Amino acid sequence: MAVYVYSITAATHPRSLDGLVGVGEPPSALRSVCAGPLCAVVSDAPADLRPKRRDLTAHQSVQERLMAEGTVLPLRFGLTAPDDSAVQTALSERREEYTGALTALEGCAEYHLKAAVDEDALLRQILLDTPEARQLNDEITGGDASPDLPLALGEMVAQEVQARQDALATGITEALRPYARQELGSGPTGKDFLSVSFLVDREHEQLFLTAEKGLAGALGDEVEIRLYGPLPAYSFV
Amino acid sequence: MTVVPQSQTSVSRGGGSTGSLYDILELILDRGLVIDVFIRVSLVGIEILKIDIRIVVASVDTYLRFAEACNRLDLEAGRKAPTQLTDIVGEVTEGGAHGKSKGALSGAMEAVTDTLRGGHDDEDEDREKAPAPKRERPARRPARRREE
Numbered sequence: 001m002a003v004y005v006y007s008i009t010a011a012t013h014p015r016s017l018d019g020l021v022g023v024g025e026p027p028s029a030l031r032s033v034c035a036g037p038l039c040a041v042v043s044d045a046p047a048d049l050r051p052k053r054r055d056l057t058a059h060q061s062v063q064e065r066l067m068a069e070g071t072v073l074p075l076r077f078g079l080t081a082p083d084d085s086a087v088q089t090a091l092s093e094r095r096e097e098y099t100g101a102l103t104a105l106e107g108c109a110e111y112h113l114k115a116a117v118d119e120d121a122l123l124r125q126i127l128l129d130t131p132e133a134r135q136l137n138d139e140i141t142g143g144d145a146s147p148d149l150p151l152a153l154g155e156m157v158a159q160e161v162q163a164r165q166d167a168l169a170t171g172i173t174e175a176l177r178p179y180a181r182q183e184l185g186s187g188p189t190g191k192d193f194l195s196v197s198f199l200v201d202r203e204h205e206q207l208f209l210t211a212e213k214g215l216a217g218a219l220g221d222e223v224e225i226r227l228y229g230p231l232p233a234y235s236f237v
Numbered sequence: 238m239t240v241v242p243q244s245q246t247s248v249s250r251g252g253g254s255t256g257s258l259y260d261i262l263e264l265i266l267d268r269g270l271v272i273d274v275f276i277r278v279s280l281v282g283i284e285i286l287k288i289d290i291r292i293v294v295a296s297v298d299t300y301l302r303f304a305e306a307c308n309r310l311d312l313e314a315g316r317k318a319p320t321q322l323t324d325i326v327g328e329v330t331e332g333g334a335h336g337k338s339k340g341a342l343s344g345a346m347e348a349v350t351d352t353l354r355g356g357h358d359d360e361d362e363d364r365e366k367a368p369a370p371k372r373e374r375p376a377r378r379p380a381r382r383r384e385e
Contacts, residue, residue, distance in 0.1 A: 005272070075271070080277075134312075149304075151301065
């Protein structure tokens with residue numbers, strides 16, 4: 001029977017998963033499959049797995065519990081192996097890689113940061129700072145019907161938006177970089193101009209959080225910073 | 238910029254409300270260890286989420302949307318802006334580019350929201366409305382990428 005695989009831990013990890021359930025409806029039972037110094041947390045795989053809230057939450061809850069008790073290698077959502085012995089084979093074959101990764105992540109957590117800027121505030125500032133844009137805007141709102149003007153204004157403003165967001169993104173990342181071991185950014189999503197993960201070790205956690213707090217304060221309420229963590233190190237496995 | 242005591246930053250610790258799950262969705266779906274001999278279940282929804290959530294910025298649609306947003310701004314609180322005209326310009330453009338770019342965005346958001354929040358977690362209903370936002374035109378060049 002196919003098994004859904006959540007995480008890899010050291011065999012010495014307590015893996016006390018009481019009260020948690022696996023993916024699927026009805027929820028599957030969690031168990032461990034071990035080989036040598038490594039164990040994988042698995043459950044029976046449901047026949048028709050989809051990225052539903054319940055299943056994503058189950059996957060995430062397992063990682064969080066394991067993280068609270070030790071070091072965990074979180075797997076990407078949705079991975080299944082044909083059976084328990086395939087899991088054992090994978091653990092044995094990649095034993096060094098996984099034990100190495102577990103050692104490297106010891107005492108570390110991921111923090112994920114997203115930042116968005118209030119668009120009206122940004123545009124207002126751009127118009128106030130850029131006489132050319134201001135003039136175009138005045139001409140358009142003053143009734144000039146030429147269809148070229150909005151396009152010209154829009155392009156000018158879009159470039160300026162881009163430049164300012166890039167500068168903000170760089171500034172935020174550089175302010176936090178000293179307290180992180182690694183970082184990994186991804187493309188902007190939705191309204192967020194910045195989406196970046198940091199790997200932070202316990203020693204630097206308070207400094208990191210203090211720096212982030214200071215940053216959020218300094219940027220004011222026109223820049224919204226959301227920080228999530230400590231999270232299992234999804235981005236650094 | 239004004240300096241205010243920060244109130245918006247939230248470190249969502251553990252356990253996760255739906256809100257925080259939503260914001261770390263890309264980590265759970267897109268990152269994490271992959272064991273290549275294992276099979277990733279075919280998760281059609283995931284691919285759609287990944288594509289549609291990346292909003293494109295450098296395009297004519299975007300330019301027009303920005304221009305319109307600028308036109309609507311009241312730059313000086315004291316100044317009496319020709320608001321009526323601004324409103325008319327806004328309405329005219331609304332049916333065009335603005336409507337479309339906004340549609341793509343809310344389409345993606347709805348898809349994600351359906352998957353995550355869904356109001357109720359009913360299996361069959363969820364399956365019916367698998368996230369498949371309509372896209373009115375192919376995505377343009379992703380100008381804002383900052384991939385590493």
